[in-house]
Amino acid sequence: MTNIQFRETLIRLGDDSLILAQRLAEWCGHAPILEEDIALTNIALDLLGRAQNYLKLAGELFDPVKSDDDLAYHRDAGEFRNLLLLEQPNGHFGDTICRQFLFDYFSLLRAEHLSSQTVNEYVAAIAAKAVKEIRYHAYYSSKWIKRLGDGTAESHDKIQGSLDNLWKYTHEMFAVDDFDRASIEAGLLPELSELKQVWAKRVGEVISEATLTIPSNPNMEIGGRQGEHTPHLAVMLEEMQVLPRTYPGTTW
């Protein structure tokens, strides 16, 4: 694995966390009840901290060195490498929960591997912390999936609709390009095809307990890892980046 390949992996890890953190932060002050407002923004905070850690490390591998803020605020949509799933709009509360649930179960498996690999100690340290946090997030999101799926007819239909809409983005979590291949061969990233089987089993158990159905054969969409995003990302970034771009170098 070259330095550029390592840096790319770090950016992908960092962008997954950053973009989902920003989406969740959009709920601040808008969630259905105060407790859920607090929950979603707490999860956002964990993700933001993780994004900072990964992007700081990635930034050190640029010449000249970039800060985590440079990477967050001064890249355009086409330069982001997050999964398409994570940039999808919040929709209703069920849509947000469904997006979280599908990602949490993947993110946990990936972090478990990252925390035990020995290629890079600092990545292992970030991931060891993340594992504890993601377990808690997965507990939260899966509980809501069950409650909404096995709740009223209306909540069932709504969350089934969320699953139907978002399922097409799940394949991308396990899709492997040349960068991923190099990281997997070096032992940094887990073998994603093996991860998919474990993920599918665990996610499937929750979905069936929630009396929901996995949509059959939707057209899977990929492209986020290569910078080919859905139009939603640019709109989101516009809001996220406006302040540092309008007033470069400004501080609190």
Add this chain to the structure above:
Amino acid sequence: MDPELPFLTIGEMGMLRDIYLKDGHTVIVLTPTYSGCPATDIISKDSLKAARVVDPNAEVEISLRPAWTTDWISEETRLKMTENGISPPIGESHDRAFLTGDGKVVPCPLCKSKNTKMVSAFGSTACKASFTCLDCMEPFEHFKCI
């Protein structure tokens, strides 16, 4: 001290991991509680300010590994939390039931009743969950076990 729990020191919180001398200056080793905990920055700056009174060349080092755990909070400190109205972490973090709050009894720190319920798995700061006491009806915060 912890700005979000001002009655506790960072030592009692388990965040202050070590103080050692490197090339003649003091190094303070801190471990953040949560990845995105906004108090980490403040704690780091406060520690540096305090240390520089004694050693103008003091530095702060952030250590992520081993990851912070509530196991580092002593029984004595847990008692102090209860006295200050916060329900302390119960048990050890490797017990999965304690992680989620499922099936564990979280007594009310105010009236000591065991008849309480979790309102949210999250709370006003990254490290806490929200509970309500069904006897005295007071809401209270419980320190998550991680």
